Amino acid sequence: QKENSYVDMEMVQIKGVDNTYRTTKAELAEGATMIVHERLMTHGEQKATSVYEVELNGEGSSTDVISRSVAKDSSEQIFEAAIVGNTVCNGHAECDAIIMDNAHVVAVPKLDARNVDAALIHEAAIGKIAGDQLIKLMSLGLSEAEAEEQIIGGFLR
Structure with a gap:
């Protein structure tokens, strides 16, 4: 990206695709910003x-x-984020995933600070839906399946 440029990218895949492999590479110049959701x-x-x-x-x-992300049944997800800080900069990568059934989820962080003033952060969390969340929604009259769908829908918003 050129100096002071800005890109905000949204990538959404909700079911329906058997196999995907997406690679995004960027080199950011002075003052440039790249946001990915x-x-x-x-x-x-x-x-x-x-x-x-x-x-x-x-x-x-x-x-x-x-x-x-949400991985159900026997599906598999791999998330790789590599951020290289070559100067005074800020980099942040975050992966939050809900895993269900027999799914497989991998989060691969790579932070490479090549400057003392490069501030780089990676956060990752993979886990199942909390039982107390399900119980609370079910106590309001939802079935377990309906409660799961509500939780997943809110998580992916």
Whole structure:
């Protein structure tokens, strides 16, 4: 990206695709910003891989790569985020996933600070739906399946 440029990318895949492999590479110049919001749901035997490689080359450049995903049945998801800080910059990658049934979820962080003033952060959390969330919604009259759908819908918004 050129100096002081800005990109806001939204990637959404909710069921329906058997196999995807997405790679996004960016080199950011001075003052440039790249924001990524990924929302993903896989089911059945689906496989989805998302790879983000961002080089923060310009002073004051920044990136924020955020993934929210749900893996059901026997599906598989791989999320890779590699951020290289070559100067005074800010980089953040976050992967939050709900895993269900026999699914498989992998989060691969790579932070590469090549400057003392590169501020790079990675957050990842993979887990099942909390039982107390289900119980609360079921106490309001929803079936377990309806409660799961409400939780998943809110999570992917």
